[in-house]
Amino acid sequence: MEDIRIGVYICWCGSNIARMVDVEEVAREVSQLPGVVIARDYKYMCSDPGQELIIRDIRDHKLNRVVISACSPRIHELTFRKALEHAGLNPYMFQMANIREQVSWVHEDRAKATKKAKSLVAAAINRVRWHEALDRRTVTIHPATLVIGAGIAGMTAALEIADSGHPVYLVERSGHPGGRLAEMDLISPGMIDAGEFIREIIERVEKHPKIKIFTNSTV
Secondary structure, eight states, X not given: OOOOOEEEEEXXXXXXXXXXXXXXXXXXXXXXXXXXXXXXXXXXXXXXXHHHHHHHHHHHTTOOEEEEEESOHXXXXXXXXXXXXXXXXXXXXXXXXXXXXXXXXXXXXXXXXXHHHHHHHHHXXXXXXXOOOOOOOOOOOOOOEEEEOOSHHHHHHHHHHHHTTOXXXXXXXXXXXXXXXXXXXXXXXXXXXXXXXXXXXXXXXHHOTTEEEESSOOO
């Protein structure tokens, strides 16, 4: 089994994180954790120089796992995975700890925020130990969609999908489409005739070349 060699990177995010979190102290403390080969703090980890720093460390220190403590993974997880790939490391040997939205932006006490940041980074380090290299795979899928229930919601969904060019199979357990709306008289806020409204939708569904409707049917 290979030795665990983790690189940890704490982002200042300008003042977004560093204003409330002592990033240098976080880096110093987590550098003592088992498996951590190097721990750094940098003003903008997502910047080109920040990414180059990570890539260089992976190669120079033979890192096989990386933890980045920064903003939300929704923003830059893909950015950092690409950096790992550029360094020749599997992009899934990576874990992010969000210390911006989950720490800096929601705390007013710097000492407590720093303590919480340390905990989140330590948790990410413990988690990344168990990561395994993954490979991307692609599979072909059947473009047809099954929609169960031909009420107003089911018919609207079927029309949206069909109008985008994909075939739809619409299944209705009763003998006709329309659902509860077909049983109503007037609908608010404009007091529209429900029967006329639903008839127009049903007609569109029944005439749509991409929709096949099955009545008196269940899945």
